[in-house]
Amino acid sequence: MKLTDNLYLYPEKGIFDCNTYVINDNLTVVIDSGSTQFLPALIEDLVKDGIDPKDIDIITNTHLHPDHCSANIALKEISGGEILFHPLHKKFYDAALKDVPKLLGLPSIELKEDGYLDNNKLNSGEMEFELIHSPGHSPDSICFYCRKVGILICGDVIFNQNTGRVDLPGGNGEQLKHSIEELSQLIIEYLLPGHMDIITGTEKVKNNFEFVKQNILRWL
Numbered sequence: 096m097k098l099t100d101n102l103y104l105y106p107e108k109g110i111f112d113c114n115t116y117v118i119n120d121n122l123t124v125v126i127d128s129g130s131t132q133f134l135p136a137l138i139e140d141l142v143k144d145g146i147d148p149k150d151i152d153i154i155t156n157t158h159l160h161p162d163h164c165s166a167n168i169a170l171k172e173i174s175g176g177e178i179l180f181h182p183l184h185k186k187f188y189d190a191a192l193k194d195v196p197k198l199l200g201l202p203s204i205e206l207k208e209d210g211y212l213d214n215n216k217l218n219s220g221e222m223e224f225e226l227i228h229s230p231g232h233s234p235d236s237i238c239f240y241c242r243k244v245g246i247l248i249c250g251d252v253i254f255n256q257n258t259g260r261v262d263l264p265g266g267n268g269e270q271l272k273h274s275i276e277e278l279s280q281l282i283i284e285y286l287l288p289g290h291m292d293i294i295t296g297t298e299k300v301k302n303n304f305e306f307v308k309q310n311i312l313r314w315l
């Protein structure tokens with residue numbers, strides 16, 4: 096589903112999957128490949144939208160929880176794209192891909208990066224995204240913010256009327272409060288979370304931040 100000139104959303108397809116975002120610009124970038132079992136359906140959806148999987152240049156993630164990055168390797172094999180970590184993904188790799196799967200009763204994931212995103216930004220051509228470290232749900236949570244269009248791809252930091260859980264290894268309620276407070280200062284036209292519905296319109300996004308602050312964060 097096309098969201099803006101250069102940005103597509105592929106909603107989560109089942110349990111242990113996540114929303115996948117594809118930047119189709121001079122570079123084609125997949126943010127959060129999701130679960131391997133749903134990859135064939137994702138590829139089909141890309142092709143329907145006229146995106147050739149072979150054109151994928153970069154495969155990256157908001158954070159390395161298994162529901163967001165399990166399909167990275169298979170997608171790399173199909174597309175030839177490079178898996179790029181944020182430096183913080185590397186730093187907290189063990190917590191994300193060994194401790195979290197263990198707690199959830201899932202096999203640990205082996206994921207090898209081909210290189211790194213710039214610490215601060217991702218430039219795909221027409222679009223430039225600032226990378227905002229937003230810990231709390233996980234220590235390696237990165238939000239991708241395009242100031243020009245007002246797009247925030249926020250992983251599991253904040254959802255429609257909820258937040259990501261803070262009880263997984265590396266989670267921290269105080270950090271999540273701080274991260275959401277910071278994000279709420281941005282002008283956001285498209286709030287694009289890792290699960291459930293997206294929110295569009297600056298007023299609706301603002302109201303969602305207020306709702307979450309008043310009804311969710313106060314109990315953390």
Ligand SMILES: [Zn+2]
Pocket residue numbers: 158160232233251259
């Ligand atoms: Zn997560």
Ligand SMILES: [Zn+2]
Pocket residue numbers: 113160162163251289290
């Ligand atoms: Zn998730």
